[in-house]
Amino acid sequence: MTTVPTFSRGRAPGEPPPQAAPDPPAPRRNRRSPLAKREGRVAYLFLAPWFIGMVVITIGPILGSLYLSFTEYSLLQPPEWLGLDNYRRMLDDERLHTALRVTFTYVFVSVPLQLALALALAFFLDRGVRGLALYRSIYYLPSLLGGSVAIAILWRQIFGTEGLINQLLGMVGIEGEGWVSHPDHALSTLIVLNVWTFGAPMVIFLAGLRQIPTMYYEAAEVDGAGGFTKFWRITIPLLTPIIFFNLVLQIIGSFQTFTQAFIVSGGTGGPADSTLFYTLYTYQRGFGSFEMGYASALAWVLLVIIAGFTAVNFLAAKRWVHYGD
Amino acid sequence: MRTPRVLAVAVPVAALLAACGGGDTTGGDGDVVELRYAFWGSDDRAQMTQEMIDAFEAENPDIRVEIDYADFGAYFDKLATSVAAGDAPDIMTMGGAYHSEYAGRGALLDLGEVDDIIRTDDIGDDILAHGTIDGSLYAIPTGVNGYAMVANPAVFAAAGLELPDDTTWTWDDFAQLCTQIGTALGEEGYGAQDLTNHNTLALWARQHGEQLYTEDGELGLSAGTLTEWWEFSLELRDSGCTPPATRTEELASQSAPEQTLIGTNTGGMALVWSNVLEALSTASGEELRLLIPPGVEGGEPGSWLGPSMYYTISARTEHPEEAARLVDFMLNEPAAAESFLTDRGLPVNTEVRDAIVPQLTPVQQAEAEYLDRLQEVVGEPVPPAPVGSTETAGIVTRLNSEVLFDRMTPGGAAEQALAEIGTALDR
Numbered sequence: 047m048t049t050v051p052t053f054s055r056g057r058a059p060g061e062p063p064p065q066a067a068p069d070p071p072a073p074r075r076n077r078r079s080p081l082a083k084r085e086g087r088v089a090y091l092f093l094a095p096w097f098i099g100m101v102v103i104t105i106g107p108i109l110g111s112l113y114l115s116f117t118e119y120s121l122l123q124p125p126e127w128l129g130l131d132n133y134r135r136m137l138d139d140e141r142l143h144t145a146l147r148v149t150f151t152y153v154f155v156s157v158p159l160q161l162a163l164a165l166a167l168a169f170f171l172d173r174g175v176r177g178l179a180l181y182r183s184i185y186y187l188p189s190l191l192g193g194s195v196a197i198a199i200l201w202r203q204i205f206g207t208e209g210l211i212n213q214l215l216g217m218v219g220i221e222g223e224g225w226v227s228h229p230d231h232a233l234s235t236l237i238v239l240n241v242w243t244f245g246a247p248m249v250i251f252l253a254g255l256r257q258i259p260t261m262y263y264e265a266a267e268v269d270g271a272g273g274f275t276k277f278w279r280i281t282i283p284l285l286t287p288i289i290f291f292n293l294v295l296q297i298i299g300s301f302q303t304f305t306q307a308f309i310v311s312g313g314t315g316g317p318a319d320s321t322l323f324y325t326l327y328t329y330q331r332g333f334g335s336f337e338m339g340y341a342s343a344l345a346w347v348l349l350v351i352i353a354g355f356t357a358v359n360f361l362a363a364k365r366w367v368h369y370g371d
Numbered sequence: 372m373r374t375p376r377v378l379a380v381a382v383p384v385a386a387l388l389a390a391c392g393g394g395d396t397t398g399g400d401g402d403v404v405e406l407r408y409a410f411w412g413s414d415d416r417a418q419m420t421q422e423m424i425d426a427f428e429a430e431n432p433d434i435r436v437e438i439d440y441a442d443f444g445a446y447f448d449k450l451a452t453s454v455a456a457g458d459a460p461d462i463m464t465m466g467g468a469y470h471s472e473y474a475g476r477g478a479l480l481d482l483g484e485v486d487d488i489i490r491t492d493d494i495g496d497d498i499l500a501h502g503t504i505d506g507s508l509y510a511i512p513t514g515v516n517g518y519a520m521v522a523n524p525a526v527f528a529a530a531g532l533e534l535p536d537d538t539t540w541t542w543d544d545f546a547q548l549c550t551q552i553g554t555a556l557g558e559e560g561y562g563a564q565d566l567t568n569h570n571t572l573a574l575w576a577r578q579h580g581e582q583l584y585t586e587d588g589e590l591g592l593s594a595g596t597l598t599e600w601w602e603f604s605l606e607l608r609d610s611g612c613t614p615p616a617t618r619t620e621e622l623a624s625q626s627a628p629e630q631t632l633i634g635t636n637t638g639g640m641a642l643v644w645s646n647v648l649e650a651l652s653t654a655s656g657e658e659l660r661l662l663i664p665p666g667v668e669g670g671e672p673g674s675w676l677g678p679s680m681y682y683t684i685s686a687r688t689e690h691p692e693e694a695a696r697l698v699d700f701m702l703n704e705p706a707a708a709e710s711f712l713t714d715r716g717l718p719v720n721t722e723v724r725d726a727i728v729p730q731l732t733p734v735q736q737a738e739a740e741y742l743d744r745l746q747e748v749v750g751e752p753v754p755p756a757p758v759g760s761t762e763t764a765g766i767v768t769r770l771n772s773e774v775l776f777d778r779m780t781p782g783g784a785a786e787q788a789l790a791e792i793g794t795a796l797d798r
Contacts, residue, residue, distance in 0.1 A: 121455035225618035312624035
């Protein structure tokens, strides 16, 4: 992400915000000195391993998959050109439609919940809790673990028929079913898992909150503003770039969810396709059914979907994100 | 300092690129041929395999064998990727319908080309038929397996019931027994684990005069027969024989023997392949019994002896003869069988089988005895699974969930299952 809004304003009230004034038009550059040229060459040389890696390991395969998406490719035989057939097939592929439904539900429910929780806790922690560093670490921990296989397995246990949740429910006399193994609830448990990893956006929110100059709050207090008004009129507007950043990042990440669904459902997307995430379906087609051409086409459609959402986000951002001035 | 800085960077970069190049593994000296042998399984299996390879290398000093294994879940993904990359292992283990997929796509060596090396005289024709695709032998079964109803005598005793006579019992007898166990155990367990999977459907089809796949690789199961099966399995669920849908779903998504109803002594019966008897017995600690699956009144017995896994050779191997020598060794040498015992199924070579029987544990002997009994009642051999049929297992499991959660009717699920399997076979 190159569009991370950088907050250059600190808490020191007197400091002039560097972003405030647009840069004066840069003077026409002089011809570069021989030293600068040589340094430039050396810099590229140092960068070469990463450039080569990016071209060979990332860009090459990405373009390769674009070609494969127009072919029938079983992995075992050379690809055969199909034209747009793979893309046409998606229109009638009912399991793909299920996968889209599952993935969209997951993104639209879990991302807002996760961000709301992250913001709430960041706001709470920012108000001067003793042992902040400890709390911050504790809340951040799930973000590091959330995508791991171990947590997914743990989740399956906790939400299983004889798992922790049902034992707790049993204490208050409610007999629960297996949560991860019921088609009506399985996706909810994965949404809870995603919300639980609120630590990463929380830490970013926390940093954002610290950037808001206290003088605004002081001024508002002088004018008689209450807690809610301050939050709504000062905190939120000044935090919008951070909210935007978290939103974009979490939407992209959630569309790509794979590990949790793979482990919790044993790779099937079950029960009854209720956790058939888009990426999981792509994987099943590519590696389970030897349809790497179709899987490549699916991957490209996901790319377009994510790019579309990100673009819409950026367009909408013009209306609600305030870069302080 | 006038040291050329370019050099200071160029050297590490060159070193990095060289490291990316990878080593040359063929190693020309001494004319030793290197082979790679891929299989799936646990570390135990890897250890047995290494023992076998040590014996093989002692007899064949001109060949070195490297083992390449992964657990079952990852194995076929890894295999597909390495075959696609032109880096196929020389000898590959296959299972289910995968050998058909690979052979149908030209990735396997026609073993007819090395039939002077691999001896198949002591292996039954109906066994070899499973590895024969379009008239050519591409895969040789590693051992035989039989589908069986495993029964836990301790659970039967707890319910106050006797084990049935498996030479005469029908599905009705099964349902009755199973429900009795489920009722007797109450909260403590179930009569049986849900029975539905593609193997059970193959059995059910044969008992109804049909087959899951025909000799031509087409779907041979009718919607009516499949509907009947799902209606039957709903009856079992509702009568307390099998667990509720959520529990079945949990059991289906984990394959570890320690977590099955049989393995935890909370279920009376389950349909399994005979070679898992040992793992289940270890998990449960009880003396489990293998029963011939129930039949249909007046119908065919339906059972068959199936291959547990297959040995295949890559079509692109540089050393087909050496690879064939290893396969021959694993199939026909008692030394190899002594390392494997029944781990890859009961050996297909009848002489080898007789040679190892005295070395088997009591559980392995029970398994061998079951296969002998099953042999008496098997019907026509099952034709090899066609290309595209590896998808059937997933389709059946998914639609079974739809039925058990009452989201689809048996009839609707049957129609959809057949349509989806048909599409996968045609693709």
